[in-house]
Amino acid sequence: MLRDITLGQYYQADSVLHRLDPRVKLIGTIAYIIALFMCTNVWGYLAVTVFLCSIIVISKVPVKFMLKGMKAILFLIIITVCFNMFMTQGEVLVSFWRLKITKEGLIVAAKMAIRLSYLIIGSSLMTLTTTPNQLTDGLEKLLGPLKKIHMPVHEIAMMMSIALRFIPILMEETDKIMKAQMARGANFDTGNIFQKAKSLVPLLVPLFISAFRRANDLAMAMEARCYKGGESRTKMKPLKYQGRDIAGYLILVGFVAAVVATRWIP
Amino acid sequence: MSLIFNHVSHQYDPDAAIPVLALKDVNLKIEDGGFYGLIGHTGSGKSTLVQHMNGLLKPTAGEIYYEGRDICDKDFDIKSLRHEVGLVFQYPEHQLFEATVFEDVCFGPKNMGLSKKDAELRAFEALTQVGLDAEYFYASPFELSGGQKRRVAIAGVLAMKPKILILDEPTAGLDPKGRDDILNQIKKLHDEQGITIVLVSHSMEDVANYVDTIIVMNKGEVMYNDSPKNVFTHVEELEAIGLAAPSVTYIMRALSAQGFDVDLTATTTREAADTIINALSDRM
Ligand SMILES: Nc1ncnc2c1ncn2[C@@H]1O[C@H](COP(=O)(O)OP(=O)(O)O)[C@@H](O)[C@H]1O
Ligand SMILES: [Mg+2]
Numbered sequence: 001m002l003r004d005i006t007l008g009q010y011y012q013a014d015s016v017l018h019r020l021d022p023r024v025k026l027i028g029t030i031a032y033i034i035a036l037f038m039c040t041n042v043w044g045y046l047a048v049t050v051f052l053c054s055i056i057v058i059s060k061v062p063v064k065f066m067l068k069g070m071k072a073i074l075f076l077i078i079i080t081v082c083f084n085m086f087m088t089q090g091e092v093l094v095s096f097w098r099l100k101i102t103k104e105g106l107i108v109a110a111k112m113a114i115r116l117s118y119l120i121i122g123s124s125l126m127t128l129t130t131t132p133n134q135l136t137d138g139l140e141k142l143l144g145p146l147k148k149i150h151m152p153v154h155e156i157a158m159m160m161s162i163a164l165r166f167i168p169i170l171m172e173e174t175d176k177i178m179k180a181q182m183a184r185g186a187n188f189d190t191g192n193i194f195q196k197a198k199s200l201v202p203l204l205v206p207l208f209i210s211a212f213r214r215a216n217d218l219a220m221a222m223e224a225r226c227y228k229g230g231e232s233r234t235k236m237k238p239l240k241y242q243g244r245d246i247a248g249y250l251i252l253v254g255f256v257a258a259v260v261a262t263r264w265i266p
Numbered sequence: 267m268s269l270i271f272n273h274v275s276h277q278y279d280p281d282a283a284i285p286v287l288a289l290k291d292v293n294l295k296i297e298d299g300g301f302y303g304l305i306g307h308t309g310s311g312k313s314t315l316v317q318h319m320n321g322l323l324k325p326t327a328g329e330i331y332y333e334g335r336d337i338c339d340k341d342f343d344i345k346s347l348r349h350e351v352g353l354v355f356q357y358p359e360h361q362l363f364e365a366t367v368f369e370d371v372c373f374g375p376k377n378m379g380l381s382k383k384d385a386e387l388r389a390f391e392a393l394t395q396v397g398l399d400a401e402y403f404y405a406s407p408f409e410l411s412g413g414q415k416r417r418v419a420i421a422g423v424l425a426m427k428p429k430i431l432i433l434d435e436p437t438a439g440l441d442p443k444g445r446d447d448i449l450n451q452i453k454k455l456h457d458e459q460g461i462t463i464v465l466v467s468h469s470m471e472d473v474a475n476y477v478d479t480i481i482v483m484n485k486g487e488v489m490y491n492d493s494p495k496n497v498f499t500h501v502e503e504l505e506a507i508g509l510a511a512p513s514v515t516y517i518m519r520a521l522s523a524q525g526f527d528v529d530l531t532a533t534t535t536r537e538a539a540d541t542i543i544n545a546l547s548d549r550m
């Protein structure tokens with residue numbers, strides 16, 4: 001159920017993608033998203049699909065594992081698709097009651113569905129193959145120049161990685177509290193929208209309290225170990241580019257160029 | 267009037283590559299008025315098992331019958347099952363959410379559709395039963411100590427007047443006194459109200475003095491389901507699965523090895539004291 005959301009989870013495996021420098025993966029994800037939204041025709045989508053599929057194969061993360069993550073956001077995708085399908089003006093194909101499905105609407109909806117699911121698969125691939133620690137390191141290194149203008153880069157990176165780390169824990173907690181309240185006769189899925197919203201109180205209050213308690217414990221544990229971010233902090237495993245990272249960048253440049261090139265294919 | 271498990275298995279992830287069964291072919295009968303101890307190492311499937319008892323989890327194979335009816339039947343009233351089989355989760359204090367202790371305990375009865383007055387009467391009764399001082403009834407549950415919070419949470423389930431009360435590790439994280447207090451309250455509920463109790467624990471010491479049947483779980487399977495005396499004769503097997511017999515059993519064994527004529531099946535401290543006195547008076 002809730003714990004099926006794979007976004008923000010790490011999948012242990014031994015692949016080139018796992019060993020890649022996190023900076024390459026971060027920049028790669030951004031480049032991939034930009035490329036995805038630059039597609040204008042079938043060829044563009046084909047290029048992205050080929051890229052995504054090869055990455056999935058290389059990552060050694062089971063496809064099933066990724067699809068399970070998709071299940072959770074299927075609802076979001078369906079809503080987006082419906083809106084696009086019914087709201088776009090154009091040549092009417094089918095109409096019933098007050099709803100019309102137009103040809104343009106279908107195309108927009110299909111594009112939207114592909115983009116959304118590719119976006120989510122692509123970005124979850126990054127978190128699936130990168131540990132939160134690596135992710136922080138990569139972010140911090142990439143945003144390093146911003147320190148010059150007094151941005152608390154280290155702190156931001158730390159906060160982000162902690163937030164990511166907490167997603168699965170909070171999911172599990174939600175599941176547990178939900179069950180505990182159901183054992184007391186709580187009902188989460190019946191009634192009108194107001195009753196439903198009200199029925200969430202017994203879930204949300206303990207969840208928030210638990211999140212604060214965890215945050216507090218974590219802060220305490222960090223301080224107990226004399227954690228101090230920023231300037232004088234050194235790294236146990238400083239990031240260094242290897243041959244494969246350079247190759248990764250080259251492949252990325254090639255990929256983006258290919259997608260851009262498809263714009264000129266009629 | 268009982269809860270029967272018939273060849274129940276449970277798999278959390280039905281499409282895992284290597285199927286891992288959290289429960290494996292469990293056969294059990296929870297009789298009315300019994301006091302059961304469910305024991306097993308962490309991860310042995312105790313929590314999974316008890317969540318089947320009130321229908322929070324459904325078996326992936328096998329059937330569960332409550333009072334002769336399959337709880338997975340479409341027309342089975344799962345809500346009323348949850349009123350009759352009360353389940354107190356591990357660390358139940360994490361589920362408190364209302365502004366006052368009293369209101370929180372009212373949550374269960376209100377969900378049963380009782381009137382405000384009836385719900386309050388039950389809350390009052392339940393809070394008294396768990397031995398919480400009346401001065402805390404209108405305090406915020408978050409201001410209480412760990413042991414007090416746990417009592418409130420137990421009262422929250424008790425207020426539904428369940429016929430079977432299941433407590434998942436009710437003593438986890440409590441100090442020795444808090445532990446004994448809670449266990450004694452639970453025993454009182456069993457003795458005075460006739461509620462069937464299922465007490466989950468990973469400590470033999472906890473249950474040895476209270477229960478009349480011990481169910482030992484190991485890797486999702488029921489290993490023993492017998493009286494404490496009989497279960498504790500398998501000391502070596504218990505140790506092999508990461509459990510231990512109560513210290514009384516070890517003391518009896520040591521005394522016996524020293525040539526004292528003590529009763530090896532003594533499990534409670536009371537029985538131990540008696541048999542030691544007997545053995546000593548024999549010697550005199
Ligand atoms: N919600 C869940 N999803 C997947 N696996 C679970 C879940 N809860 C428990 N498990 C697994 O089932 C097994 C039994 O767990 P549990 O019933 O919690 O044991 P216990 O309560 O005896 O410590 C463990 O291997 C655990 O990892
Ligand atoms: Mg447990």
